[in-house]
Amino acid sequence: MNNPFNPSFGRIPEIFLNRGQLIDEVTDELENPNSPYKISIVYGTRGVGKTTFLTEVGRKIKEKDNWIVVNLAMESNLLATLIDNLYINSSSKLKKILQSIDGLSFSAFGLELSTQIKHTLSTYQGILTQMLSQLRKEGIKVLITIDEVKSTKELKNFASYYQLLNREDFPVALMMTGLPENISELQNEDVMTFLLRGKRIALSSLNLSQIEYSYQTVFNAGNYEIAPNILHKMAIMTKGYSYAFQLLGYLVWNGAKDKKVINQEIIDKIMPEYLLELDQNAYTKIFDSLSKQDKNFLYAMAQSDKNHVQIKEIREKLQRPSNFVANYRRRLLDDQVIQATSYGEVAFILPYFKDYVLKQYQFEQELE
Template sequence: MNNPFNPSFGRIPSIFLNRGQLVDNVVQELENPNSPYKISIVYGMRGVGKTTFLTEVGRKIEDKPEWIVVNLAMGSDLMATLVDNLYMKANSNLQKAFESIRGLNFSAFGLQLSAEISKPTLSTYQGILTNMFNQLKKRGIKTLITLDEVKTSKELKSFAAYYQILNREDYEVALMMTGLLENISELQNEDVMTFLLRGKRIALSALNLSQIEISYHNVFKKSGYQVTEAILRKMALMTKGYSYAFQLLGYLVWNAAEENKLIDQNVLDKIKNEYLIELDQNAYMKIFSNLSKQDKKFVLAMAQSSNKRVTIKEIRERLDRPSNFIANYRRRLLDDQIIKATSYGEVAFTLPFFKEYVLQQYRFEQEMDY
């Protein structure tokens, strides 16, 4: 059997925890045309499982006969791709209705514009799409458009401006996007996309450790691996609920124990260095580099504490800054999901071994010969 864990970014692994209740809640909300979830923004740090969540919602909606789900990709001509995908997802009767729209021809190669439309403009696609959505509206068919890892671009601005028109005219077209918090904030500051502020924000946080432990148990036991409950619990704790860490640790342990099918402390010790290197290179380097100078000082003050749960008082004393300054950066790091509040006046890191990573970066900085 091939390794079922997949630590690659942007790909849906065969083994994953699907946040079932949250997915079901979002699917239920999308059925309500007046729900704030009509425009949804799924956000979280790199590796938290945004793409998997978006895919799961899309799959459940697509199972409903009155829905069409269109998945768009950043970097493409969003308007033209939307026309193409609506046609490809339609049944034969609806395709015939689309084919009757003046100036349109569809073939195995996708959308073909008639000779009279030699140079299609943005308004050309807007007109085509409005006709298509009118056909969908007549038949009571709703549309969910998904966009993964959004960033500000000319194409996205044009698409957002058109989506506002659809929304204003009460077409049953829902929009769900994912993105890093900093990119979402940038989008919402664009004049043409301020309507996103009215959308529902869905923050993805840590996975449940019990679910992770059970999932590891089911996968490894069914595949003939020997592993104790104590080791499974230790593996779950090593991930701290971080989705990418769940996939990465499972992948490394599977490979390391594949020959004799025994997972014990020796296996965990054997793969730990590679686990940390992969976390650093594929996730933490990017996460840390996106922090501001003052954010980094805050997390360094946390990392230098001998406690896992660090008091705000200790951080304030280390940084020698006033309470309002500390409160501001505490809030920023909470929003970015780098830290979490553990109890009143205390915070802790959300990511596994991130404390060690921060201290290592500080040592490199101190010893660097500029």
């Protein structure tokens, strides 16, 4: 049995913890034309499982006979790619109907326009409207997914067109994923303000009991011997972070494959690589995206000897007024770097992120 864990970003792992209840809620809501989920934004920090969630929703919707699912990539011409994929994912009957649109034909290479038709934004919008009108007559609904959105000219053009579809009540749903800071940037764009009316889906930490059970199931299937206390420790080591779940499982599987025994010795053996991979593949990118004042807040927070840190203590270390500290607390909560644990207290969400922040603070002090 090959290692079933996959810590690679952007790929759907063989073993993952399904947010089943939330996925079912979203797919059921998409059947309702008045549902807020018609426009939905899945957001969370790097490695939290946004792509997996989007893929699972798309897979479940695709199983329905009256739906077409189109997955768009940010790097593409979104409108042209949407036209091609609507045709490719249509049934034979629907393909014939779409081929009947004047001046429009498809080949193995995608959309072909008559020589008298120019490749312009308005042309693509006109073609899409005709295609979607035909699909609506046939009772077909469309789900468009876009992973890791950013503010680009292409996305703005697409968003403007989607607003028109929404006004004319086309049965076209839009689901996007993105990092918290990119989603905030989109919603501050004039053409994107309609996104504020959409449903925001924040992916939170995974359930630790579910992680423990999943590790037990997978390692038992691979004929590994692992004690309950080690299973519990591994779950705690992930703190519910989806990427950490994959990474730790992957490293432990490989580290114990010779004797098929997972014990404290194996955990100690893989620990340096586990921390290094978290730092290099996730934490450096997360930390670099923060502002200087965000980082100062985290530096002050990390220097506390408590896991649950009082805002009062952070304010005293920063020597800043309450409204200043409250602003950066809110920013870091939105970015899913910290969490509120009780009134007036916060804690780090990600495993060993406090250690990473302290290390960055030490580097900064030594370089001054």
